[in-house]
Amino acid sequence: xxxxxxxxxxxYVKGVGxxxxxxxxxxxxxxxxxxxxxxxxxxxxxxxxxxxxxxRGDEPAATVAGVVRETNYKPFGRKPYFxxxxxxxxxxxxxxxxxxxxxxxxIKSDMHLxxxxxxxxxxxxxxxxxxxWEVIWDPAGTNLDADELLPVYPTCGPxxxxxxxxxxxxxxxxxxxxxxxxxxDEYLRRRxxxxxxxxxxxMHQPEDNAAWTxxxxxxxxxxxxxxxxxxxxxxxxxxSRPAHPLAVSDEIDRRIRAxxxxxxxxxxxxxxxxxxxxLARPRPMNRLLQGDVGSGKTVVALYAALVAIAHRKQAAIMxxxxxxxxxxxxxxxxxxxxxxxxxxxxxxAQRAAERADILEKLAAGRIDIVVGxxxxxxxxxxxxxxxxxxxxxxHKFGVRQRSGFKAKGYAPHCLVMTATPIPRTLALTVFGDxxxxxxxxxxxxxxxxxxxxxxxxxxxxxxxxxxxRLADGQQAYFVYPLVxxxxxxxxxxxxxxxxxxxxxxxxxxxxxxxxxxMPTAEQQSAMNRFAAGEVRVLVxxxxxxxxxxVPNANVMVVVNAxxxxxxxxxxxxGRIGRGAENAVCILVAGSKNPIxxxxxxxxxxxxxxxxxxxxxxRLRGPGEFFGTRQHGLPELKIADLIEDYELLRIARxxxxxxxxxxxxxxxxxxLTLRAEMLKAYGGRVGLIxxx
Ligand code: ADP
Ligand code: MG
Numbered sequence: 001x002x003x004x005x006x007x008x009x010x011x012y013v014k015g016v017g018x019x020x021x022x023x024x025x026x027x028x029x030x031x032x033x034x035x036x037x038x039x040x041x042x043x044x045x046x047x048x049x050x051x052x053x054x055x056r057g058d059e060p061a062a063t064v065a066g067v068v069r070e071t072n073y074k075p076f077g078r079k080p081y082f083x084x085x086x087x088x089x090x091x092x093x094x095x096x097x098x099x100x101x102x103x104x105x106x107i108k109s110d111m112h113l114x115x116x117x118x119x120x121x122x123x124x125x126x127x128x129x130x131x132x133w134e135v136i137w138d139p140a141g142t143n144l145d146a147d148e149l150l151p152v153y154p155t156c157g158p159x160x161x162x163x164x165x166x167x168x169x170x171x172x173x174x175x176x177x178x179x180x181x182x183x184x185d186e187y188l189r190r191r192x193x194x195x196x197x198x199x200x201x202x203m204h205q206p207e208d209n210a211a212w213t214x215x216x217x218x219x220x221x222x223x224x225x226x227x228x229x230x231x232x233x234x235x236x237x238x239x240s241r242p243a244h245p246l247a248v249s250d251e252i253d254r255r256i257r258a259x260x261x262x263x264x265x266x267x268x269x270x271x272x273x274x275x276x277x278x279l280a281r282p283r284p285m286n287r288l289l290q291g292d293v294g295s296g297k298t299v300v301a302l303y304a305a306l307v308a309i310a311h312r313k314q315a316a317i318m319x320x321x322x323x324x325x326x327x328x329x330x331x332x333x334x335x336x337x338x339x340x341x342x343x344x345x346x347x348x349a350q351r352a353a354e355r356a357d358i359l360e361k362l363a364a365g366r367i368d369i370v371v372g373x374x375x376x377x378x379x380x381x382x383x384x385x386x387x388x389x390x391x392x393x394x395h396k397f398g399v400r401q402r403s404g405f406k407a408k409g410y411a412p413h414c415l416v417m418t419a420t421p422i423p424r425t426l427a428l429t430v431f432g433d434x435x436x437x438x439x440x441x442x443x444x445x446x447x448x449x450x451x452x453x454x455x456x457x458x459x460x461x462x463x464x465x466x467x468x469r470l471a472d473g474q475q476a477y478f479v480y481p482l483v484x485x486x487x488x489x490x491x492x493x494x495x496x497x498x499x500x501x502x503x504x505x506x507x508x509x510x511x512x513x514x515x516x517x518m519p520t521a522e523q524q525s526a527m528n529r530f531a532a533g534e535v536r537v538l539v540x541x542x543x544x545x546x547x548x549x550v551p552n553a554n555v556m557v558v559v560n561a562x563x564x565x566x567x568x569x570x571x572x573x574g575r576i577g578r579g580a581e582n583a584v585c586i587l588v589a590g591s592k593n594p595i596x597x598x599x600x601x602x603x604x605x606x607x608x609x610x611x612x613x614x615x616x617x618r619l620r621g622p623g624e625f626f627g628t629r630q631h632g633l634p635e636l637k638i639a640d641l642i643e644d645y646e647l648l649r650i651a652r653x654x655x656x657x658x659x660x661x662x663x664x665x666x667x668x669x670x671l672t673l674r675a676e677m678l679k680a681y682g683g684r685v686g687l688i689x690x691x
Pocket of ligand 2: 294297298
């Protein structure tokens, strides 16, 4: 026992052995450290123990402790039961468990037992019926005078909470020897945090609620600080190469704005100001630009690109799909018509000769702005002087594509755009190495979008409503999730709906179909025909989520809306209300599951993307929110991204200060932190492991 270390296999803890070790391993507990960090899920409050002679016959919750004097099992009769008598020296009480056969091998005479529950009187005898019971660990040593918090551990397969509690109790005294301190007293005092070893002990055996809260706060802080140290290191690396400073003079600003047929909104102005300040520095910009679909991010991104051009440098704009790249490109061409800015589009599906020509011009500096897909990241793409890159992530948010532009020498300034509103807490985590600009205002002249939630049984009314809108000359989207209700059909839900709707409900109109399995060219042509007004109803899978901009389409029906994430529905909804007309979004719930419909109600209540994103995060948790675990940050077991937001900010501030003062975390006072960083991230943060 004396030789236990943190990395000792749990099997060598007294009371474990090979088979329990295997069961523990299934819950991720392999070492002594894992076991000590396996925390209770909650605590039961054991009421202060009273002596049996003070019990009255009508107590709703009493606790007594004593020696088991006698046990009795009655397996027959209408209600079989097990009972025992408990003696604490002051008196006697009976504890009775109906259907308690399972207890006859567990509760034996001469055991020390504490029981709590409701007291009643039966045939003039005091008794507890079905009380909670616990073998007292050490009757002599247990302080039965005070209320006690009994830890309840998540069970490990067949291992009950009580057994886990005893294992931990045995090794807990070692915690202060085993766990290193991460910070000195002064550091902790200023943040009102207890030392880590004490916090770990208090997580298992807190004095009281307040002590537990404090301990939890400390461990949450530790998770946050590791995460933020990783982010701070990443940030340091990304700005370690110099960038071309691109100052924005009044003249440059005026010339760029003159390109746009409208004045910028206040929110766009703010974003442009923040970007201009970044670009003026000799360090690369790393900025995230977020704003709802249609809020005017493209214009802001183009502004940044044009600043590069004004300095006779190049800019690249990268979109997640070919369709979006083409759309960005046509916007760029439109704004830059009659200017001398040389533009090009680079996508995967181009002819070899055309492509070779573009590559040559990019390398020679004869193209100023290139718009494209990830084809832009190919080895073959060389720039003469790339100074600004824009990465439009749209819905691909979360799957970070580290901008891998091949730029020699100076690093380009980088702007990442996303239409997914990111809860502020995630902005500090997943996008924590970026500065953030937010466009929280729509360009003027937009209609309002009203959202309604209805049940599927009312679909005929919906169809009638849409027919009315079509008769007024408007266009409509019908959006379907990927799978069909039947689930066994070869067709996607959108395909089978298309066949029905085009025949019956909208027989007299041209109905179009678009889904992800169609070739890009067909998708493109379906979109073009819808945009031209030739197709009046577009039946779609979620591909319309990105890209489409059709101001005349102001009705959207989302079928089986409960199968979509809130953030995704919000993005879908952003496809309508792009013109001056008021728009209507109808969310058709396919299931009567109240939680599913409750979720949809959030959308009917607010158009604020950030509120929706936060609700989504609460409902689904961060892993689901991203739909991926690829964000590469250590998992949070204790900290809660939403509840602990203030603590996250403190940890972030501290982490950035540490990295500023000690860029490779190698100072003697940071040795423990360094080791913990290596454990959490391995080589991913570029710390040299030897150390
Ligand atoms: P996002 O990229 O954020 O989805 P876009 O940049 O594509 O949004 O802009 C959406 C629409 O709004 C475009 O048609 C654009 O021309 C228009 N727009 C952008 N900014 C303004 C503005 N300040 N005033 C008026 N219209 C604007
Ligand atoms: Mg856009």
